[in-house]
Structure formats: structure tokens, C-alpha cells
Amino acid sequence: MASIVDTDPSDWRYVSEGGATIVFSYHGPPNPEFDGTVLRLRKALVPSLKTVVKIKDGEVYKQQALDGEDEPDDPTIEYQTKCMAKLIPPEHLPRLETVKLDQEWLQRLAQLENLKRPEARREKDGIDVNRRKGVLATDLVGGNWLAAEIKPKWAFLPSPSHLSEETNSIKSQTCRFCMHNHLRKSNGDIIEMNYCPLDLFSGDETRITKAIHGLWDAWTESGGTVNNLKVFAKGKTLRPAETSLMLADGLDASSTTTEQIRDAFTSALRRTLIKTPVLGILSRLQRTLDVLDIEGLSKLWRTTERAAPLYRTTFESFFAQPDGTSPPPTTPLGVSSLFLSSPEPAIPDWVDFLNTYLSSFSSQLDHSKPEPKNLRYYLLAYLLSATFKDCSIIVRLDFLRPCIEPKIEVKPNTVTVIDLDPKSLDKLRGWEKLDKEIAGTYSLNTARKTCIDAFSSPT
Numbered sequence: 001m002a003s004i005v006d007t008d009p010s011d012w013r014y015v016s017e018g019g020a021t022i023v024f025s026y027h028g029p030p031n032p033e034f035d036g037t038v039l040r041l042r043k044a045l046v047p048s049l050k051t052v053v054k055i056k057d058g059e060v061y062k063q064q065a066l067d068g069e070d071e072p073d074d075p076t077i078e079y080q081t082k083c084m085a086k087l088i089p090p091e092h093l094p095r096l097e098t099v100k101l102d103q104e105w106l107q108r109l110a111q112l113e114n115l116k117r118p119e120a121r122r123e124k125d126g127i128d129v130n131r132r133k134g135v136l137a138t139d140l141v142g143g144n145w146l147a148a149e150i151k152p153k154w155a156f157l158p159s160p161s162h163l164s165e166e167t168n169s170i171k172s173q174t175c176r177f178c179m180h181n182h183l184r185k186s187n188g189d190i191i192e193m194n195y196c197p198l199d200l201f202s203g204d205e206t207r208i209t210k211a212i213h214g215l216w217d218a219w220t221e222s223g224g225t226v227n228n229l230k231v232f233a234k235g236k237t238l239r240p241a242e243t244s245l246m247l248a249d250g251l252d253a254s255s256t257t258t259e260q261i262r263d264a265f266t267s268a269l270r271r272t273l274i275k276t277p278v279l280g281i282l283s284r285l286q287r288t289l290d291v292l293d294i295e296g297l298s299k300l301w302r303t304t305e306r307a308a309p310l311y312r313t314t315f316e317s318f319f320a321q322p323d324g325t326s327p328p329p330t331t332p333l334g335v336s337s338l339f340l341s342s343p344e345p346a347i348p349d350w351v352d353f354l355n356t357y358l359s360s361f362s363s364q365l366d367h368s369k370p371e372p373k374n375l376r377y378y379l380l381a382y383l384l385s386a387t388f389k390d391c392s393i394i395v396r397l398d399f400l401r402p403c404i405e406p407k408i409e410v411k412p413n414t415v416t417v418i419d420l421d422p423k424s425l426d427k428l429r430g431w432e433k434l435d436k437e438i439a440g441t442y443s444l445n446t447a448r449k450t451c452i453d454a455f456s457s458p459t
């Protein structure tokens with residue numbers, strides 16, 4: 001296992017971060033172990049960096065709880081090698097490996113690089129200096145190329161089968177991303193966005209162009225702060241004022257308009273996205289794993305709990321009452337109880353699940369009538385779908401030459417999927433609540449959008 005102390009903290013430069021991790025790229029002296037790699041580190045909340053932190057997916061880590069070799073590898077590594085690699089061709093995944101960390105080293109890195117982070121992030125969290133293991137990954141943005149990172153989000157409209165009367169007409173017409181955006185805009189959290197993921201995933205050139213324009217416009221209008229598009233040139237994150245750095249060497253930036261750069265970027269990205277199978281794979285995975293919608297999953301959870309013998313006996317008095325009385329209480333979605341236990345999935349559970357999902361068993365399921373005996377299948381499927389709804393893709397592009405038809409050569413490593421972390425059952429309650437809030441707020445919107453799912457099956 002490589003050890004980070006073989007490098008100096010000043011060899012690493014801040015690249016970017018998300019809600020749970022922060023990423024640095026290697027710029028030190030030639031070293032076969034670290035050349036062309038990034039270091040992906042978990043974050044901890046401020047100011048409790050030195051106490052118990054809860055950063056993601058219900059994982060709780062205590063300071064000094066585990067030392068050195070005893071700390072498990074970051075779950076993303078096994079999840080990728082044992083699970084994701086069965087669903088996404090390995091050429092579209094970064095190489096990941098464990099690297100040994102050191103507290104003092106991490107503290108020095110934090111001191112050196114913290115000011116490069118966005119202020120809002122700095123106030124909230126920082127490198128978790130108590131971790132003893134991190135992840136080394138292929139640096140997908142740091143070479144002599146342009147990299148466009150897209151977080152596409154939800155690719156499909158839910159099947160109406162399991163939607164309630166109140167949400168059916170809303171959720172079958174407008175996609176989750178557009179509705180969520182409306183909610184965030186109402187809360188003043190985000191700017192208006194014209195980007196709709198259903199355009200990006202449509203496979204249709206005109207719609208993909210519209211989606212890229214939507215991403216670009218949101219990127220410029222937000223000053224580069226929206227998380228659905230990031231652009232890197234030779235490893236440097238570009239701000240919208242720096243679009244001239246997207247141009248190929250030798251081109252005169254002063255005689256090129258931003259409009260021309262936007263068009264050249266759109267054209268190069270669209271041609272690449274059309275040629276890669278990656279968006280199609282993500283779309284198919286998301287929709288075939290989330291077949292019940294959170295509403296159907298929640299219904300199945302309650303039905304299964306109510307059918308448990310202990311539940312029937314415990315709430316006998318409720319069942320003895322005539323119709324119309326209030327039903328007995330149920331446990332929130334995903335929370336195990338005496339009546340229904342569904343532990344957090346570990347890697348062997350995921351491996352079993354994938355074997356089932358990839359077998360003929362799953363194609364024989366009648367999703368319009370999900371059975372309690374298959375609850376665990378539907379739960380894990382939903383979690384896995386959530387990973388694909390939240391991942392990002394990094395697309396490698398040549399520097400732009402506006403007004404010249406780009407030659408697009410899509411090699412296997414041109415498009416790579418990142419941020420494939422497992423999601424936990426602990427999140428289901430929150431997702432159910434958020435879904436209600438999103439649809440509820442959208443139902444009050446008088447100017448509802450119609451999003452077209454190019455692959456929805458007729459109902």
C-alpha cells in the first residue's frame with residue numbers, strides 16, 4: 001500500500017470537492033506511485049474535527065477509534081471493484097487504490113490548501129485529519145486537455161403505477177431535477193436553471209445541445225458555483241471569466257467571442273456524449289433500479305411490516321376495530337424494528353444483490369404488484385439507483401477551435417464515471433420527506449414544465 005508520507009504535502013494541489021470528499025492532485029517530483037493521480041479524502045464537520053463526526057451515509061467515525069492498518073479501506077474502493085465494475089465497463093471507471101495517511105501530514109496539507117476552498121465550504125467542513133486511509137485515483141482532469149465534469153442527476157420520469165392521486169399528475173409530467181430546482185429557487189438557494197437531465201439523456205442531438213446550453217448558462221450565471229457543470233483546463237478549475245483558457249494554443253482569444261467558445265464547447269461535448277455509451281448505461285441503471293418510486297417503496301415497506309406476525313399480535317386491538325379507525329403505527333421507511341429488520345447492506349449483501357439483479361429473477365418480477373418477500377431486493381435496488389442519480393461524469397476534450405468542425409475521437413477513457421459511493425438505508429426517510437416537499441411545492445406552481453422522457457415505457 002502506498003504511503004502519503006512518501007510525498008510532501010506541498011506536492012498536492014486542491015482540485016475540487018463535493019459534500020463528502022475533497023480532492024487534491026499530485027504535482028511533486030516524478031514518482032510512479034503518485035504521478036497522474038489525485039488524492040480523495042473524506043471530510044469532517046467543523047468545528048468537531050476532533051470529535052465524533054457524521055459526514056455521510058450514516059457512517060460514524062470516532063477519533064482514535066481505529067489506527068493504521070485496522071481502519072477499513074474507504075468503502076468506495078470495494079464498492080467499485082466488486083459491484084460497480086459489474087454494471088459499468090471498467091474502462092469508464094477511474095483506477096482506485098488505498099493510500100496510508102498520517103495525521104500530521106494531513107494537518108499540513110489542510111494549512112497549505114484550505115484557503116483555496118470556497119468560503120462556504122470552509123466554514124462547514126474540512127479534511128478529516130483522523131482518517132488513516134484515503135483513496136488514490138486516476139487524475140481525470142490534470143493532463144494537457146480540457147475536462148468537462150457533469151453531474152447529470154435523475155434520468156427518468158417515474159412510472160405512475162405507484163404514485164398517489166396527489167402526486168401522479170405532477171411527478172409524471174415534470175422531472176425530479178426540475179421540480180427540485182423549483183423548490184431550491186423558492187427557498188432562494190439557487191438560480192433559475194434551464195438544464196433538464198431528460199434532455200441530456202435523450203440521445204437526441206437537439207435536446208442534448210439544449211441541455212449543454214442550460215448547463216453552460218447556469219455555470220456562467222452562478223459564477224461557476226452550480227455543481228452540475230465544472231470545467232478544467234490542464235487541471236485548473238476554470239471560472240466563467242476564464243473561458244479563453246479553453247482555446248487551443250495559438251488562437252487569438254481577443255478575436256474570439258464567448259458565444260463562439262460556448263458553441264465550440266457545446267459541439268465538442270455533444271459529439272462525445274452521443275458517441276459514448278455512458279449516459280445510456282446510467283439512464284438504464286437508474287430507471288431499472290428505481291421501479292417503484294419512493295412512494296411505492298414506502299407502501300411496500302408498510303405492507304411488509306403490517307404482515308409480520310408479531311406486528312399483528314402487538315396491534316391486535318387495532319385490527320379488531322371496525323373499518324375507518326386509524327391504522328396502527330408503522331416504523332419509518334428503512335428503519336428496522338421488532339417487526340421488520342433490514343440491516344445496512346455490507347459488501348457481501350451488495351454482491352448478492354447484484355447477482356440477483358443481473359439474473360433472470362429480476363426480469364420476472366412484476367413491479368406493478370411488488371411482493372413483501374422481495375422488499376429487501378427493492379430496498380437495495382433503490383439505494384443503488386440513488387448512487388447513479390448522484391454520480392458525475394468527466395469528459396475529456398481537446399482544447400477548442402471555434403468555427404472548425406472538431407474531430408471527435410472517443411476512446412474508452414474519454415468518459416469516466418466518478419463519485420460512485422454507496423448510499424445507506426438511513427437516507428430513505430429523508431428522501432421520502434424531500435420527495436413530498438418537492439412534489440408538494442411544485443403542485444402550487446401554476447407554470448409547470450413538461451419534461452419528456454425519451455425512454456419511458458407506455459403505461
Ligand SMILES: O=P(O)(O)O[C@@H]1[C@@H](OP(=O)(O)O)[C@H](OP(=O)(O)O)[C@H](O)[C@H](OP(=O)(O)O)[C@H]1OP(=O)(O)O
Nearest residue numbers: 018019020056057151180227386387389390423427
Ligand atoms: O438529494 P439530492 O438530489 O439533492 O442530492 C444530493 C446532492 O445535492 P445536489 O442535488 O446534487 O446538489 C449533494 O451534492 P452537494 O453536496 O450539494 O454537491 C450530495 O451529492 C448528496 O449526497 P451525499 O449526501 O453526499 O451522499 C446528494 O444526496 P442524495 O440524494 O444522493 O443522498
Ligand SMILES: Nc1ncnc2c1ncn2[C@@H]1O[C@H](COP(=O)(O)OP(=O)(O)OP(=O)(O)O)[C@@H](O)[C@H]1O
Nearest residue numbers: 016017018019020021023094137138139140141419
Ligand atoms: N478522479 C478524479 N480526477 C479528478 N478530479 C476528481 C476525481 N474525482 C473527483 N474529482 C473532483 O473532486 C470533486 C469531488 O469529488 P466527488 O464528486 O467524488 O465528491 P463527493 O463529496 O462524493 O461529491 P457529492 O457531494 O456530489 O456526493 C469532483 O466534483 C471532481 O471535480
